[in-house]
Amino acid sequence: MRFYSSLSRVRGLNYPAKILLVTFLGIHLPLISVVAVALVFSLADWGTVLLILAVLLAATLIGTACTLLVLYDLLAPILAASRALRDYRQSGRLPVLPLDFDDEAGTLMRDTDSTIRELDELVRKLTDLDAESGLPNRNRLRQLIDDQLAARKRIAVVCLLVQNRSEIDYFFDVPTGRELLAAFVERLRDEPSVLEVGRVAPGIIKFSMPLQERSDLEDALSALSERLSRPLTSGDYAFYPRLLLGVARPPEDGARADALMSAAMTATKNAEPDAESNVLFYSAESQRSARRLFEMDQEIRTAIETGQFELHYQPIVEFDRRRVVSAEALIRWRHPERGLIPPNSFIPLAEGAGLIIPLGQWILETACRQAAEMGRSLVETPRLSINMSARQFSDPDLLSTLDRAVEAAGIAHDALKFEITETVVVTDLKQARRTIAALKERGIAVVLDDFGAEHSNLRYIANIDFDEMKIDRQFVSHIDADSRLKAICTSILTLAEGLGVPVVAEGVERREELDTLHRLGCRQFQGYLFSRPIPAGQFPDAVRTLVTEIADPGFAMAPSR
Numbered sequence: 001m002r003f004y005s006s007l008s009r010v011r012g013l014n015y016p017a018k019i020l021l022v023t024f025l026g027i028h029l030p031l032i033s034v035v036a037v038a039l040v041f042s043l044a045d046w047g048t049v050l051l052i053l054a055v056l057l058a059a060t061l062i063g064t065a066c067t068l069l070v071l072y073d074l075l076a077p078i079l080a081a082s083r084a085l086r087d088y089r090q091s092g093r094l095p096v097l098p099l100d101f102d103d104e105a106g107t108l109m110r111d112t113d114s115t116i117r118e119l120d121e122l123v124r125k126l127t128d129l130d131a132e133s134g135l136p137n138r139n140r141l142r143q144l145i146d147d148q149l150a151a152r153k154r155i156a157v158v159c160l161l162v163q164n165r166s167e168i169d170y171f172f173d174v175p176t177g178r179e180l181l182a183a184f185v186e187r188l189r190d191e192p193s194v195l196e197v198g199r200v201a202p203g204i205i206k207f208s209m210p211l212q213e214r215s216d217l218e219d220a221l222s223a224l225s226e227r228l229s230r231p232l233t234s235g236d237y238a239f240y241p242r243l244l245l246g247v248a249r250p251p252e253d254g255a256r257a258d259a260l261m262s263a264a265m266t267a268t269k270n271a272e273p274d275a276e277s278n279v280l281f282y283s284a285e286s287q288r289s290a291r292r293l294f295e296m297d298q299e300i301r302t303a304i305e306t307g308q309f310e311l312h313y314q315p316i317v318e319f320d321r322r323r324v325v326s327a328e329a330l331i332r333w334r335h336p337e338r339g340l341i342p343p344n345s346f347i348p349l350a351e352g353a354g355l356i357i358p359l360g361q362w363i364l365e366t367a368c369r370q371a372a373e374m375g376r377s378l379v380e381t382p383r384l385s386i387n388m389s390a391r392q393f394s395d396p397d398l399l400s401t402l403d404r405a406v407e408a409a410g411i412a413h414d415a416l417k418f419e420i421t422e423t424v425v426v427t428d429l430k431q432a433r434r435t436i437a438a439l440k441e442r443g444i445a446v447v448l449d450d451f452g453a454e455h456s457n458l459r460y461i462a463n464i465d466f467d468e469m470k471i472d473r474q475f476v477s478h479i480d481a482d483s484r485l486k487a488i489c490t491s492i493l494t495l496a497e498g499l500g501v502p503v504v505a506e507g508v509e510r511r512e513e514l515d516t517l518h519r520l521g522c523r524q525f526q527g528y529l530f531s532r533p534i535p536a537g538q539f540p541d542a543v544r545t546l547v548t549e550i551a552d553p554g555f556a557m558a559p560s561r
């Protein structure tokens with residue numbers, strides 16, 4: 001490369017020109033030599049010399065011109081390969097190179113072409129595709145939908161939420177989880193009405209489909225959802241996708257992909273848990289409530305700082321011994337404008353926003369402090385039962401927060417119980433088991449809350465070591481008049497007996513419910529029949545009154561309260 005490197009330093013000429021110049025000089029070397037010899041030896045017959053020179057010059061010039069032309073053409077593959085690389089780097093344009101030559105120059109063009117295309121594919125995968133599903137990612141999908149809209153295609157945008165996606169992580173190993181996801185994606189892609197599909201987050205897929213009248217769209221999506229909800233199997237296990245579909249339509253819900261995609265997402269956020277249809281259309285109202293949720297998120301942060309939360313306590317009664325054995329701590333938000341807000345309106349939101357950690361810490365500290373206060377004014381202090389959300393339960397700092405709160409309040413760990421639901425276990429079984437073991441080591445009882453209301457998978461029961469079970473209110477309410485509820489409660493009580501754990505029936509409102517459950521073998525009760533949740537300050541007095549009331553054999557016999 002020595003000659004090349006000296007030549008490359010010559011300015012003012014490009015590479016082909018330099019090659020042509022070198023060639024020109026090379027070809028004219030014989031001619032130049034003849035002139036030099038004639039000059040040096042002063043040949044006599046200048047006429048002949050000039051004639052020879054003229055002929056030589058003419059012949060060489062014609063030969064050179066032809067050589068240079070051909071040479072320039074021979075250089076074309078190198079120049080084309082170089083241009084292709086520069087074009088790709090500068091504007092991402094893919095090369096258009098001839099690929100049907102197989103000498104060195106042809107190989108250079110082919111290699112350049114395939115290298116650029118492979119590189120482009122790789123870059124596209126990295127920037128446009130979701131690694132887990134192989135579907136376009138959020139950005140790519142946005143472009144694809146915008147392209148459809150620009151081409152004046154009439155489309156609706158759908159957000160498909162797989163609500164129980166975490167079950168895949170719980171029940172299946174990683175490769176099987178991937179397989180199930182791939183099968184689900186394939187099923188979706190096979191749907192003729194599904195146009196562009198992309199995965200924007202785990203459990204969230206968005207796609208476009210032809211726009212139709214609202215009722216037709218709803219029917220089409222219900223049918224599609226039914227087909228997609230069919231079980232996906234792996235070995236002996238099956239995954240039943242639980243789907244929610246949010247729909248956004250242009251132009252009302254947005255003109256561009258961005259607006260439509262987020263409107264479709266907003267629509268899914270406003271699903272009522274017991275709504276009849278799982279197809280939800282975006283509306284200005286759903287946007288307003290999404291906005292309200294956002295504002296509430298901000299407000300929760302302020303409310304923690306300004307002390308707007310309070311704990312109320314609901315007694316749990318062991319009816320045979322007419323005692324209040326424990327009390328469930330239930331959080332309330334005393335909002336300066338909206339009054340007392342129940343937990344179901346903000347706990348899920350706090351959980352989603354990660355605010356449950358500071359809020360949970362406040363709950364623990366407050367419950368411990370109030371347990372100490374109750375201990376000073378009640379002869380028999382009920383154990384305080386604290387609700388734990390999944391996120392809170394998997395917080396690595398939970399135990400240290402707990403230990404600090406218990407120590408600061410000067411109470412024993414066994415003054416507390418923790419209520420967890422099956423969601424806690426589904427979220428991370430291993431971690432849940434570790435935390436449960438650590439709690440039990442400290443003497444904290446673990447209560448399985450809302451039994452029967454969620455997954456009700458006996459694998460959870462087999463996998464976690466809990467001390468008590470609570471039957472959800474939906475199985476308790478009007479149990480006296482419903483033989484199916486009786487059958488369910490009987491089996492829960494039998495199961496609990498087999499496991500050797502006591503059962504609390506939640507939401508007992510009527511004496512008839514109490515009597516029926518008592519006959520079935522339930523011994524502990526919680527509900528409005530005994531008491532509503534009470535602010536901490538009034539709790540000791542309320543417990544004393546309640547204990548006197550239930551000591552009366554005619555308690556709540558008639559009329560039922």
Ligand code: C2E
Nearest residue numbers: 330331342343344347363387388389507508509526527528
């Ligand atoms: P949960 O743990 O199942 O609590 C029982 C719910 O049933 C409470 O609702 C209670 O007020 C209500 N209840 C009790 N007896 C009756 C009755 O006889 N009739 C009726 N209709 N309802 C009754 P609340 O206080 O609205 O709490 C709802 C849920 O919010 C709780 O369900 C719990 O999951 C969650 N929650 C409450 N406080 C906390 C907390 O401090 N932390 C966390 N993470 N979650 C909480």
Ligand code: MG
Nearest residue numbers: 328387419449
């Ligand atoms: Mg509870």
Ligand code: MG
Nearest residue numbers: 449450470506
């Ligand atoms: Mg409950």
